[in-house]
Amino acid sequence: MILGITTLNRKTLIKYATLLVATSVLSTSATAQNAYPENPVTILVPFGPGGTSDIMARILAKHLRQAMGGNLIxxxxxxxxGAIGMMQLKRAKPDGYTLGLSVIGPEVLQPGMRKTGYTYQDFDHICGTYSVPLMMMVPQDSAFKNLQDVVAFAEKxxxxxxxxxxxxxxxLHIAMEMLMKQADSxxxxxxxxxxxxxxxxxxxxxxxxxSDTTTVAKQYKLRPLGIFSDQRLESSPQVATTKEGGWPIQATIWGGLIAPKGLPQDIVATLETACEKAVNSEGYKADVEPLDTPPHFMGAKAFAAFAKAESEKYSKLIKEMGISNEKPQ
Structure with a gap:
């Protein structure tokens, strides 16, 4: 009978009741975490189909499916x-079911040029996945044979x-304008x-x-003229760098996975772990190797710090170039 419960028994019952509640909460939390993703996950790509961003996003999605299960669209x-896609991502619910492919242009360059309605601070960074220098390219029948030919034509x-x-x-735009400026063309x-x-x-x-990445050059069988870097690519040792031509320009396209600000930390951790597993998998490496876009994984904190540094660097550069007031076309 309840009236016969001693003080010790009351304390014992309260202890066990508290334990049961705590266990129930932990169990529910674990179940919710293990259940993610219960529904299809959409990855917004801020560019149209066919480019480097689209190709890399589809490869990442393929291996994320294998790493964490669920359907990715x-x-x-x-x-x-890229600003339209980024604004849509910013407005999305931070529940893990709408993610985005971060690319240097939309995330740090566009906000440096004009008021986009967002900055890198409006997103949670999950992982960096690739980094590759830009390459100038032409059709196979082009009269241009190297960077010097292009600059000479512009001068004349x-x-x-x-x-x-x-x-x-x-x-792509900024790199070419930097080249023209340095060449006084x-x-x-x-x-x-x-x-x-x-x-x-x-x-x-x-x-x-x-100018685009080697991914595009190979995808469309275009002929490379030069690389916006200070080192030649191992996969294209015959292609000279801008530095060799006398124009010390470095322009690297990087990408990764981001989400609307406020993503629950357990989901961030789940996605970061799955991303690392996917990017370091043999299957992912095999898929990106023919595209000359090697894996370049960065964890959530490292990727966020990197985006901040890139934003500060290019905002300053854009102002120096005098294109900060240009409107999107």
Whole structure:
């Protein structure tokens, strides 16, 4: 009978009741964590299909499925140099079911040029996955054989050298303007909405040169002219660097996985672990090796610090170049 319970028994019952409640909470928490993802996870790619970002996102999604289970869906949201997709990601619910592919252009370059409505601080960084220098490229039948040919044409024919990019304010745009500035030359910038459209413009002779990663060069069988780096690529030892030509320019495309600000830490940890497993897997390495885009994993804290440093560096550079007031096209 309850009236016969001693003080000791009461304390014992309270102790066991507290233990049961704690166990129940831990069990529920563990079940919720183990259940993620219960629904399909969407990865927003801030560019159209066919470019480096899209290709790398699809490879990552493939191996994330294997690392953490569940279905991952790629959703391309191109336009405004990637800012449209980034704003959609910022507005998404931070529940782990809408993630995004972070790329240097949309995350740190666009906010450095204009008011985008977001900065790198509006996102939780999960993992960095790749890093590769830009490469200038042309169709196989182009008269240009190297970077010197391109610069010489620009010097002789001001504003007649046309080059395409995947958008105003992208690294593709900034790298080419840096080259023109250092070479004391000028060229005409033609922005497109995606790398795929940019390549179409190149093949259709609407522009004379483009710059993108080796991924795009191999995907579309384009001929490389030079690399925006101080070291040659092991996979393309015949391609000279901008530094060798006398223009010390480094422009590297990097990417990774981010989420709307406020993602629960248990989900961040789950995704970070799955990302590390995916990027370091033999399958992932095999998929990216033909594209000359080697794995480059960074954990959540390291990736967030890296994005901050890149944002500060390029914001300063953009102001120095005088393109900070350009509007997206």
């Amino acid at each position: 790629i959703d391309n949201k191109g336009g405004a140099g 024919h001001p504003k007649q050298l046309t080059y395409g990019t995947s958008g105003t304010g992208t690294l 000028t060229a005409l910038h033609v922005p497109y909405k995606s790398s795929a459209e940019m390549v179409t413009g190149l093949m259709g002779k609407q522009v004379m040169v483009i």
